[in-house]
Amino acid sequence: MSERPLQQFDTAASDPRFGTPRWPGPEQWRAADRKLLVLLPISIALAIWYFEWLLRPGRVGNPLLFAMLVAAELFNLVQATGFWWTCWHGRDREGAPPIESPAPAVDVLIPVYNEPLEVVGPTVAAAMALRGAAVRVYLLDDAGRPELAELAGRYGATYVHREQHTGAKAGNLNNALALTDAPYVAVFDCDHVASPEFLEETLGWANDPGVAYVQTPQYYANASSGQLTAAAASQQSLFFGGIARGKDGLDSMFCCGTNVVFRREALDQIGGFPEGSLTEDFSLSIRLHELGWRSVYVNKVLAQGLGPEDMASYVGQQQRWARGCLAALPAVIKAELPWRVRLQYLLSSMFFLSGWTFGLYMALPAIRIFTGAQPLAGATADQFLLHFAPYFGVSLVAVAVAGAGEYTFAAFALLIANYALQVLSTLLVIARRRGRFVVTAKRGQDAPQPLAALPALVSIAGLLSAVGFAVDGSLSAATVNNVAFATLHITVLSVGAWPAIVGRRPLKAPREEPMNVAELAGEPA
Amino acid sequence: MAALSAGVLERVRTRLPAGTAEAAHDQAVVASGQVGAGLGNLVFSLVMARLLVPGSFAQLASFLALYTLLSLPGSSISAAASLAPGQAERIRPLLTWGGAAVGTALVVGAPWIGPFMRLPVAMVVVLGLSGPLLGTLALERGRLYGKRGHGQLAASLIAEPAVRLTLGVGLATAVGAVGGALGITVAGYGALEIARRRRRVARHARAASARRPEVVAPEVMTSGASNGVSGSSSERGDGPGAALAGALLGEGSTGRSRVTWTALAFLLLVVVQNQDLLFANRVLSPVEAGQFAVLSTLGGIAAFATLTAPLVLLPRTASGGRGALMPALTVTGLLGGAALAIAAAAPRALVVPLFGSRYGAIAGVVAPYMLAMALLGIARVLAAHCCATSAGRIGTALVAASAATQALLIVNFGHDPREVALSTLAATAGLTLSLGTVTVFQRPAARQWTGSLRLVVTQPLTLALAGISGTAMAVRLVIPRGLWLDEVTSVYEAREPFHAMLNTLRTSDVHPPLYFAVLWVTIRWFGSGEMAVRIPSVVAGTLVIPALYLLAKEAYDRRTGIVAAVVALAAPIMVWYSQEARMYSMLMLFGVLAMWAQVRILKRGSSALVWVVYTLASAGLAWTQYFGLLQVAVQQAMFLVVLWTRRHEGPTTRRLAIAWALSALVLVATLVPLASFAHQQFVVNQTSGKGFGAPQQVGSAASLDGNHLGIYAIIANLIWAVWGYHSTATMALLGALWPLGMLLALVVLGRRRQSITTLLAASVVVPIAAMFAIGLVKRNLFDIRYLSTTVPLLLLLVARGITGLARSRRLVGVATAALLVTMVVGLIDQQYNGSNPRIYDFRGALGRIYAQSRPGDVLLFDPGDLNQVVAYYAPALRAEGVGSTSTPVLATGGHEVFILASPGLMNGSSNAAALDTELKALRSHDHLVQRWNLANVEVWVYR
Structure with missing residues (x-):
């Protein structure tokens, strides 16, 4: 990125999208794969150890709670198995094939809705600087702002504005597809600044005529702008790290809507981007895979964007993803896909049901404290600990390893704190309520947004009342154990909801650089 | 006396440098006066003892005690006045009137104070008369010190016993103890009068200053010059010493x-x-x-x-x-x-x-x-x-x-x-x-x-560390409990001649000899009192604080070092073993030193001195406790890993490899004789059927699930490591907090792991895992005391967790303070809650028995291993183990039978059965007079 002529961007000096991305390199991914290799048999053994104990006859306490607990645990086991299976197939594509000669034409589409100019400007300029192909950049303005037309003109891009605003982002893209004709189409969200080598690193993979699109990571360059963005970026790193590598290995990487190059032929075959979905990229991928097209994932940060900076933006984004993916479940089930591709889509869609299990786990200690009812019987706390803790611990280690150490507690807490969002999305999908495509805001609010974290705050209040109720009574070891569980949940929820409570606060730089393994071992760091 | 001493020293004086000779002369003169005064006062006391009836002498002795008590600040006043003699005039009224006020209070209160103190009222009145005297006398003498009026000073000192022996003896003969007291008071006033005489002093001072111009302090010269006063002005208090005197009133900060x-x-x-x-x-x-x-x-x-x-x-x-x-x-x-x-x-x-x-x-x-x-x-x-x-x-x-x-x-x-x-x-x-x-x-x-x-x-940091270490020592010196069985066993072994001690260790113990050798020396120097035998542990337990700071600083940074030191200061388990006359505190110290040396070697390269420290500390680990070898093994493995990862680095790695090989060679050489020692212990113990297990185990009930080694045993040990020993009920509640451990696991998610952390974590986890495995065979061995080396390292990891997670200094302070509060609560509960299963109040029980026993009474104790404990705390008691005689011991002839039992130490059912038999016999034959329950000790008294 540093080789780019920064002077052409007004805000380049302070724009984080021009910084050096922090992304694990191939050696780190290989090391992660080796560790996963060791962890897998351990994880399998511990899962068997736990479930054999959990499902023993006589373990049933309160039947309803037991059934719910087992369902939740089995759901998570399926997810965990899918996670292992995915990560097991991690693929690293190194050394992109050379681009066919003569260099093909690429239409670069940048859909814009109402984003600020300082966000869009660098994106357009960076697109104009792409190397390796005959690039034509189109700024697809859905708001009809003259200043954007001027901006496009300044950088030599083509300004496109449509009269009818249907189909949200997908409609905007389809409109542009109709106006363009290059054999390849690159799509960047208006906040994603591409590296000049983006096409050089991706286009060669499309030499294979069966490849419909080449996806690259969605990277949040503004991770240091606040705890929430950092956590969201960390979540992204797990998906675009271990999981996306695995999906690529299983030929089932789905398109993520930005930082992607399409073969026009594939898009034309399915009639462009689906306009009826909240996650047009996900639906598009299903249809392409169904038609036999293949996908490629290049695990290298080739464009840097802006993540949500406040809780409201994050909630909006996550709800859109959750509703879109959950709504796609019937399509996944019906689609004529290879079994492993179908399973991958199922796993991705069903991930957004996890909120139900989180909610149950939080409710159990409160139920135990208030009513005395508990799901398990014939088991002491130490037995539960003995069987559950190793399973839990190794799962955490696996997540840490699969994310090459990038997945953080804050990311996990943010996910948990928004569990109700997934519950609500499920209910809305079941009720067939159509959602509206909401563009994720590119500039966050600094003020607290407690309403955006209301479900988490209500949950905290409920758990606190349970703790208070327990402490007020006689404290047995069993009660203390449930109080500790409630405290655990309160802490996780609080950490997750914290950005909404205190507002956006830039993260401080680390106090010092920790010494790494290489340093201790005397290797150059 | 004064003349004699002065004469002897006069000859010495001529051979010394001028300043020294004059100083020696002054010392000799004043010391002669002081010794003379002391002897005179002693003679006065002896005469009074012969002269007065015992009751009266006791009253006079009490008067003297009170007189001395009131004189206690005297040396302080004299010292201050010696530095600022010119200020005596100013301060005198304060002391005189202040003393008079105290004296008046005594006189007025005499009718009440006298009976309360069992003294004649008149004697209290006489004491009150001394009020204005005591401070003033000290002041005047101090002034004399400052003005070098040593001859007059000696005269004042001698005058006091002289008047006592004349006037005092006469008055005592006439009116008894009150007369003696009056003589003492009058003697004081006499001494004061001699000290207050000015003319001679001034002359002496002038002569002295003429002889010794070099003794005038710089600030005095400055002051004198600025005021334009001459040496004679010292009479007014603004001459030599005026600057110091002025300083007393705020005229110079230094003075x-x-x-x-x-x-x-x-x-x-x-x-x-x-x-x-x-x-x-x-x-x-x-x-x-x-x-x-x-x-x-x-x-x-x-x-x-x-x-x-x-x-x-x-x-x-x-x-x-x-x-x-x-x-x-x-x-x-x-x-x-x-x-x-x-x-x-x-x-x-x-x-x-x-x-x-x-x-x-x-x-x-x-x-x-x-x-x-x-x-x-x-x-x-x-x-x-x-x-x-x-x-x-x-x-x-x-x-x-x-x-x-x-x-x-x-x-x-x-x-x-x-x-x-x-x-x-x-x-x-x-x-x-x-x-x-x-x-x-x-x-x-x-x-x-x-x-x-x-x-x-x-440096503030050094001072802070010194403060932490000093506080740590103070905390470690507050020892509320007496010795328990293992400690007394150590003491008895270390009391033997050295060769006999080694032989005892070989044949009846399971520990290496280093700690016992240290204890052996300690006992030779300081005796075998409770304090003496705990000195090695207190010292090691204090030294581990700065050592841990150094390790933390070397591994991470200063902030982590301070947090680690603060946490270790109050860490209950570290305090506990710093107070126990056993080897675990030394083990911690060696463990931290060995780790510090290794981290330093790996981070900064080889240094001969650090390698020596590493090798000696590692050898110390093994020679102090066999389980110390677990840390040695982890550290050696780490060296191998590093050598492997650096294998392509050429000369640097070669140097490291050579140094490591030499160190390992020396280490092995030190372990060879230890191996022989251990082998002999093993053979002897196996042959005798005792097995090579732990000695007496204590507090195993506190590991929540008793003899079953489960996951709670691990949790219990971790709780012990951070928050100390507690009652079984408390441990059950604390153990139930394990879900918070999941939170800890979550929090470290995504944290950058450092290799130093890996080394430290391995040095904690591997020994715990190894001991857990050993504990599956011998349950008692899975106990935090055998894992002592892991405790400081675990606390260091906790400290690192705090400084790593909290980015601001304030947050680090808050988190540290919060942890410290929990640890202090744990410490107090551990030290003072009698429900702590590790507290055995043998001292309290045997002290009470000893105080209550009469000749002919018998003490029976159970288990029989307590014989040394009984002999330590109550050597004069007739005592034997329960069941040691063929028939139960019964109370006869009005004598009492004391039964002391410590159920926590009873191994197997035979001890309990013997106790039961004895108690049944006593119940049927005698009456239960008393029953006490102290911490882990029960006492029955039958008559």
């Missing part, structure tokens, strides 16, 4: 500071000299307190004799004169040494004739206590030197620390007169040593090379 620190230091020295008597009255039985009073009286003679030396030294040194220190030390050393020699040569001859045969038992302690007082005399001189130079602050701080240490030692270990005396000896020895070190560092020759050291020492 004021010097006087203030001097007054404070001498006041604290009075505390050091006298507080043991006060504590003894509080903590000892009346009989023992009386014995200690005898000690204190004898020691007071030595202290009294050396009292003047520092006061003579003060003004000379303060005014820049040289050569005053050595004469002062010589005089003090001679007087103290003489007192010590007499006490050591014939202590019984000193005690019995003077105090009676019933105090004969204390004779054996006279010499150590006399040594303590002799050292106090030397410390006083050194403190005066510090105050007179620029080190008054540090000198005063050291005296204060010594007073605090003495108090702590007495409170914790002063269970008999000997231990109280040894506490004072330890405090005065430490004070002398530390003040001596400061004095040496002040020498011009030492200043050059101590310059950099001074820089380091005055």
Whole structure:
């Protein structure tokens, strides 16, 4: 990125999208794969150890709670198995094939809705600087702002504005597809600044005529702008790290809507981007895979964007993803896909049901404290600990390893704190309520947004009342154990909801650089 | 007496440098007066003892005690006045009227105070008459010290016993004890009158200043010059010493500071000299307190004799004169040494004739206590030197620390007169040593090379660490519990001759010999009292704090070091084993040192000295406790891993490999004899059928699931490691908090892991895992004490967790404080909650039995292993193990049978069955008179 002529961007000096991305390199991914290799048999053994104990006859306490607990645990086991299976197939594509000669034409589409100019400007300029192909950049303005037309003109891009605003982002893209004709189409969200080598690193993979699109990571360059963005970026790193590598290995990487190059032929075959979905990229991928097209994932940060900076933006984004993916479940089930591709889509869609299990786990200690009812019987706390803790611990280690150490507690807490969002999305999908495509805001609010974290705050209040109720009574070891569980949940929820409570606060730089393994071992760091 | 001493020293004087010779002369003159006064007062007391009936003599002795009590601040006033003699005029009214006020209060309150103190009212009135005297006399004498009126001073000192022996004896003969008291008071006024006579003093001072112009202090010269006054103006208080005197009233910060620190230091020295008597009255039985009073009286003679030396030294040194220190030390050393020699040569001859045969038992302690007082005399001189130079602050701080240490030692270990005396000896020895070190560092020759050291020492961080370590030592010295079985076993083994001890260890113990060797030396030096035998653990447990700081700083940063040190300060388990006469505290110290050395080697490259530290510490680990080898193994493995990862680095790796190989070779060489030792232990124990397991296990019930080694055992050990030992019920509740451990696991998610952290974590986890595996075969071995090496490292990881997670200093402080609060709560509960299954109150039980028993009574104890404990705490009791006789022991002839049992130590059912049989027999034959339940000890009394 540093080789780019920064002077052409007004805000380049302070724009984080021009910084050096922090992304694990191939050696780190290989090391992660080796560790996963060791962890897998351990994880399998511990899962068997736990479930054999959990499902023993006589373990049933309160039947309803037991059934719910087992369902939740089995759901998570399926997810965990899918996670292992995915990560097991991690693929690293190194050394992109050379681009066919003569260099093909690429239409670069940048859909814009109402984003600020300082966000869009660098994106357009960076697109104009792409190397390796005959690039034509189109700024697809859905708001009809003259200043954007001027901006496009300044950088030599083509300004496109449509009269009818249907189909949200997908409609905007389809409109542009109709106006363009290059054999390849690159799509960047208006906040994603591409590296000049983006096409050089991706286009060669499309030499294979069966490849419909080449996806690259969605990277949040503004991770240091606040705890929430950092956590969201960390979540992204797990998906675009271990999981996306695995999906690529299983030929089932789905398109993520930005930082992607399409073969026009594939898009034309399915009639462009689906306009009826909240996650047009996900639906598009299903249809392409169904038609036999293949996908490629290049695990290298080739464009840097802006993540949500406040809780409201994050909630909006996550709800859109959750509703879109959950709504796609019937399509996944019906689609004529290879079994492993179908399973991958199922796993991705069903991930957004996890909120139900989180909610149950939080409710159990409160139920135990208030009513005395508990799901398990014939088991002491130490037995539960003995069987559950190793399973839990190794799962955490696996997540840490699969994310090459990038997945953080804050990311996990943010996910948990928004569990109700997934519950609500499920209910809305079941009720067939159509959602509206909401563009994720590119500039966050600094003020607290407690309403955006209301479900988490209500949950905290409920758990606190349970703790208070327990402490007020006689404290047995069993009660203390449930109080500790409630405290655990309160802490996780609080950490997750914290950005909404205190507002956006830039993260401080680390106090010092920790010494790494290489340093201790005397290797150059 | 004075003339004789002066004559002897006059010959010496001619051979010494001028300053030293004059200082020696002054010391000799004043010391002669002081010794003469002391002897005169002693003669007066002996005459009174013969002259008065016992009751009256006791009253006079009490009067003297009160008179002395009121005089206690005297040395402080004298010291301050010696530095600012010109201010005597100003201060005198304050002291006179203040003393008069106290005296008036005594006179007015005499009708009530007298009966309360069991003294004649008239005697209290006489005491009140002394009120205006005591402070003023000290002031005047101080003025004389400052103006070098040593002859007049000696006369004042001698005058006091002279008047007592004449007027006092006469009055006592006429009117009894009250007359004697009046004589004492009049003697004081007589001494005051001699001290107040000015003309001769002024003449002497003028002559002295004409002879010794170099003794005028710089600030005095400055002051004199600026005021345009001549030497004769000293009569008005604004001549020599006027600057110091002015400083007292705020005219110069240096002088004021010097006087203030001097007054404070001498006041604290009075505390050091006298507080043991006060504590003894509080903590000892009346009989023992009386014995200690005898000690204190004898020691007071030595202290009294050396009292003047520092006061003579003060003004000379303060005014820049040289050569005053050595004469002062010589005089003090001679007087103290003489007192010590007499006490050591014939202590019984000193005690019995003077105090009676019933105090004969204390004779054996006279010499150590006399040594303590002799050292106090030397410390006083050194403190005066510090105050007179620029080190008054540090000198005063050291005296204060010594007073605090003495108090702590007495409170914790002063269970008999000997231990109280040894506490004072330890405090005065430490004070002398530390003040001596400061004095040496002040020498011009030492200043050059101590310059950099001074820089380091005055760093806030160093001071903070010193403060933490000092506090840690204080915390470790507060020991509320007595020795338990394992400790007493250690003591008995270490009491044997060295070869016999090694043989005992080989044949009946399961531990390596290093700790026992240290204990063996300790006992030879300090005896086998509770305090003495715990010294190695206290010292190691304190040293581990700075060692842990160094490790944390080396591994991470200073902030982590401070947090780790603070956390370790109050870590209950570290405090516990710093107070136990066993090897675990030493094990922690060796573990931290070995880890520090390895981290330093890996981070900074090879250094011969650090390699030596690593090798010795690793050897120390193995020679202290066999399980220390687990950490050695982890560290060796880490070396191999690093060598492997650096294998392509050429010369650097080669050097590291060679150094490591040499170190490993030496380490193996040190372990070979240990292996032989261990093999013999193994063979003997296996042959005898005892097995090579742990000795007596305690507190296993606190690991929640008793004999079953489950996951809660791991949790219990982790809780013990951070929050200490607690009752089983508390442990059950704490153990139930394990879900919070999941939170910990989540929090570290995504944290950058450092290799140092991996090394530390491995050094914690691997030994725990190994001991868990061993514990599956021998349950008792999975216990935190055998994992002692992991405790400081675990705390370091906790500290790193805090500094790693909290980005701001304030947050680090808050998190550390929060953790510290929980640890302090844990510490208090561990130390003082009798439900702690590791507390065995044998001391309390046996002390009570001993106090209650009469000749012919019998003590039965169960289990039989307690024989050494019983012999340690109640050696005079007739005692035997329950079931050791063929028939139950019954109470006969009105005698009592005491049964002492410690169920927590009963292994197997045979002990319990024997106890049951004995109790049944006693129940059927005798009456249960009393039953006590102390911590893990039950006592039944049958008659």
